[in-house]
Amino acid sequence: MLLSALIVLPILGAVGVGFLPLNGGQVKTAALTLASVLFGLTLVLMVQFDPAIAGLQFVENLPWLSELGLDYRLGVDGLSLPLVVLNGLLTLVAIYITEPTVTRPKFYYSLIFLLNSGVVGAFLAHNLLLFFLFYELELIPLYLLISIWGGAKRGYAGTKFLIYTSISGILVLAGFLGLTWLSGSSSFDYNPALSQGLPIGPQLFLLAAIVVGFGIKIPLFPFHTWLPDAHVEASTPISVLLAGVLLKLGTYGLLRFGLGLFPEAWMVAAPWFASWAVVSVLFGALAAIAQTDMKKMVAYSSIGHMGFVLLAAAAATPVSMVGAMFQMVAHGLISGLLFVLVGLVYKKTGTRDITVLRGLLNPERGLPIVGSLMVLAVMASAGMPGMVGFISEFLIFRGSFAAYPLQTLLCLVGTGLTAVYFLLLVNNTFFGRLPSQFSDLPMVTWAERSPGLVLAVLIVVFGLSPGWMSRWTEVTTIALVRDFPIVKHQIFLQEAPKDTPALPS
């Protein structure tokens, strides 16, 4: 019942927050309480979860519309558990950092809980149609959250987001329907054996639909242009959720429904995916260098970092798969932290333009702690050892090198470029002399700093002790690629990995 509770409680909460006669402050308190309870429940789930089992746990199976093949079938395994917990944490953070003066608070918090429920449902669903329902359900609140509480061009950004992700949903649905009908099954329950009877042609076709569908959500080049717009226009808490959790739906779908449902076709298409990952990584990193809006920069960096997951999935070795899961959680924590900090800077200074901001590290009148946390966040994002970003990237590269040496090395160049743009960001905005226009910035309270501190501590703790994270996911992710042939690296010793050109100094 725990899993259903995770889905139903937020819906009840959304109704409660929306309709109970509470005033502004009480609404936020109520929302915070509920979000804490939900996060607590995910922790309970984590404690009760047995990491040694590869398959589903806490399975709930209720016949619903069996004629349609739609059953209410939930379960959690090592692939979904970390993301469910991450979702709980970041929802709590998002609600915590929401301004107390937010307009129409009841509607706002209701939508956040609906979003939470949709995301958890998608992670837990083990029926293809059920997953699709949750996948679509999460769109509506997010669309409204962007287009009601967003910035100046929120209408454009919101509509763009909606159109893109609807197409994503249609493609995914088409893939699911095609798979089930072509394989002659009457049930939409998640079943990796479905594709086995199909010839490779239709398999590849269906896989393409699903991968493009999730590729829009992740997002991968060239389906990414909704993301920078959405991030720039969305308010800070929504950006945290969008980058931290919503993008993970795409990568989760890629692993679960792409690689999981079509292992045979996946192996055929994997070299293409690896090259696609390289394009995405380099494109995201290069585009980020040219940005002057901090939020846009972080948004493009997300495109680059999510590309690593595709590389890892293409390689499909045990190490790379664990790396992919690491990268998802790491990116959730790091991009969450980045957006929290960018939001604080924006709140205090009124701008996110790195050509305007300067000298914010100033110990007396600037934002020194925010600046220090920002240095930590960008270093984590650039893959500095000791933090969780490094170990995920290292595992991905270690796992992918044997299969795709050239692509892996090019993705490593992407990591190097990450350092370039984030260093520009820190150097421009936090170093230098504080100009007079920012000389009396409002004080940052410890209450405002605390979410950033919590995320920063998690980033360092998991970076220093990655075993605490891998134990939840290792068994499942390795089982996912158990039937994939391990690439013998001896073959590739004959192939020369090219030495890549030096980066700017």
Next chain:
Amino acid sequence: MYQFLLETSWLIPVYGLVGALLSLPWATGLIRDRGQRLAAYLNIFMTLVALVHGTLVFTQVWQQPAYQLILPWFHVADFSLTFNVNLDSVSVGAMELITGLSLLAQIYGLGYLEKEISLARFYGLMGFFEAAMGGLVISDSLFLTYGLLEMLTLSTYLLVGFWYAQPLVVNAARDAFLTKRVGDILLLMGVVALSVYADGLNFETIGQWTQTAELTPPVAAALGLALIAGPTGKCAQFPLNLWLDEAMEGPNPASILRNSVVVGCGAYVLIKLQPIIVMSSIAQDVLILLGTLTAIGASLVSLAQIDIKRAMSHSTSAYLGLVFIAVGMQWTDFALLLLLSHAIAKALIFMSVGSIILTTLSQDVTELGGLARKMPMTTLAYITGSAGLVGVLPMAAYWAMLDGMSKFWIDAPWAVAVILLVNGLTAISLVRVFRLVFLGDATPKTKRSPEVPWQMAVPMGVLVGATAALPFVLLKLDLLPVTGEINFTAAALLTTSGVVGITIGSLIQLNHVWLRPIQAPLRFVQDLLAYDFYVDKFYMVTVVWAVRSLSTFTSWFDRYVVDGAVNLVGFASLFSGESLKYSASGKSQAYMLTILLGVGFIGLFLSWSKLILPGI
């Protein structure tokens, strides 16, 4: 007791980290009402603890077989990472050197940064710095070593950027980070490749693997070059050399460590990686070439600097170039001996330079003069450090270079020539700075120059003693050649090169103004050297330009092509909808006709095959 100390020897680097963590309350402003000095004292105390612990361990490992500690860290699937620690006389000795110099630099910092407002932040960073270096030298796992190298990159960035409000510092910190990062990323490529090829990342595993590995020459060369890149950045070797020179904008106590042991750490890693590098003759040649280029080039550049710190930092690059050559030629003993003698002597010179800067508030040699009479301790430190660095008197570096020359004597006479040249040029450079700064008349900036406070004088005194005593220590440890083995021709040549250098340095005409020669060729040479062979300009028009234009293009492409296509589709659908609405007449007969025709066509299309087939 000793066994316990050995088993907990991994704690020695951790002490520095604890010190860094302890400074956090002051650095973050949680504790404001108490002075920040307490944070500094805490860090110094932790370093002292590390030094004592290290010394006790050193007595245990001295002339004993290496003691190994294996600390399992992370295991996933078929891949496991362990943090192996290797304790032998070299690694623990190097750690002692680092901890000792760090202790002296921190005490020195009490004086140098007396009025600094962010003292706690500085000491925290120093603790972090020390921890990374200490861990690096005892690490026996390439993975851990890589991580610690990156920690060094990070802490260098933060230490160079310590006074982040100044524009030059901002650029220096950026360049230090990015230049090292280029090397680190290439090194990471090598580490990733090795983790696949060698099936493990401990130096022992890798060493065994190199015995049997069969790599094709291109792969071996690429691997070797990638592994060289990391130390090239760390040791400020061409083409990744410029950061060290710029990094002189940072606080001096950190410069002391940076020019002595941090660059040494890079070379230490290179020595550890030597078995892999020598698998490819191309990589080996590149290593020697880079070392030679840097050794000669940086020595020349050092001659034309007017910033006293920059002049010294270029000479650091030059000495590390010699180490590169030594590693490339597989003369590890020479490399280690040179690193040791250079570290101590260079640290001493940088302490002396720091005293000058603190007292006169200037680091421009043309503005200084006549300090010898006013600052005796500083002068003594400079002279002793210089003597320790140049092969003239039988100090440590003399023996090191002599050792190198004897080894290269037959195989590589050109390397002997490089050593002699570097020695001579360094002598000229040191004498030039000495004459400008310490001799002559006092200038307006040096008129009132009291000697530095004891916090700075005492570390200098200790290092003067250490530099002077080093040859005897080496003698005691049987690291000096016995009388019969000395190559007297080499010794004579080395002495001559030093003496010639000193003579030239004493005789050239020096002015206390930044003179530009009238003759075009001389002027060209002076500019070429003063601006570091224009390497930074070269970067600007090549790599930086390439990345910048590529990113601008990508951004343009993203905005106008990718996003433009999307907006075009959106616009087209809206436009077509808007235009089509005018074609609706509102007459139901027309609608009926359209539907009828449409259905008719579809029906015809669907039944086409059935209609035709019977006829065939």
